[in-house]
Amino acid sequence: MNGIQQIEITEKHFYPLHTFECGQCFRWREEGDKSYTGVAYGRVINARKNGDKLIINNAPAADYENIWKRYFDIERDYGKIKTALSFDKTLRTAMDYGWGIRILRQEFFECLISFIISANNNIPRIQGIIERFSQKYGEKIVYNGKRYHAFPDPFRLEGIEEGDLAFLKAGYRAKYIANAVKSFQKGEIIEEEIESMPLSLARKTLCGVSGVGPKVADCVLLFSFGRLGAFPVDVWVKRAMRDIYGLEEKKAAEGGAKLFGDLSGIAQQYLFYWKREGEA
DNA sequence: TGGCAGGGTCATA
């Protein structure tokens, strides 16, 4: 834990602020020097940008190969994606604004629980609930003299009931969390199965979990499974689709798929970030 | 200080 192990890669289409604050993840914090420290896959790393170089601190080469390359979606060509999406004028503006967004490949369980918590909630509170959950049940990790906690492993949450989660102050979502944990433990939702399903079936399967509706399901499919065809429709995207494309609420999901096809998820993320940051 | 909105979902009708 000396912080010396460091990976440097050249990647133009990445900027920590955009990637970590576009709303896809909840466990990255800015350090005051534009670098971000975050917890994922039971590890703590720091990511920063220096010119075209992405520098990942506390990452042995093996971790980079096994975890971070996939986590940061390094092998996907974002330049190509942007070109493919640049037929849309508004999206061009949104992409210029959030040029450094990458869609992270987050752990399935963490992603599912996090977005269950996100329902009808605000970001500071979502982050607080996730931190309390991790502090209580996740493994402790020390990095640069500071204490962090991994997101809990579902199989180490044996016998968790709704009543045990009152300390989270998650409100009515506590029962959804407890239920989702049980679904994992019982093998009712299996990552590898969802991975191999067509998008619509994967969506339907996830919606079978209590507390998971179409929006949360699409967030999980996009931010954990990397399904770029998933198009999470939340209040911001509804506003964007209404204001930019004149679509009524009910038509937002269909409209997104029609406009952006297999890339609608990533288009959504540029639009969401741009719209939510108030530039629209 | 009060009142409302907040990255939806579920239960009813």
Place this chain on the structure above:
DNA sequence: TATGACCCTGCC
């Protein structure tokens, strides 16, 4: 298919 209710907190 369309309305409310819903835990709790941040923010104005």
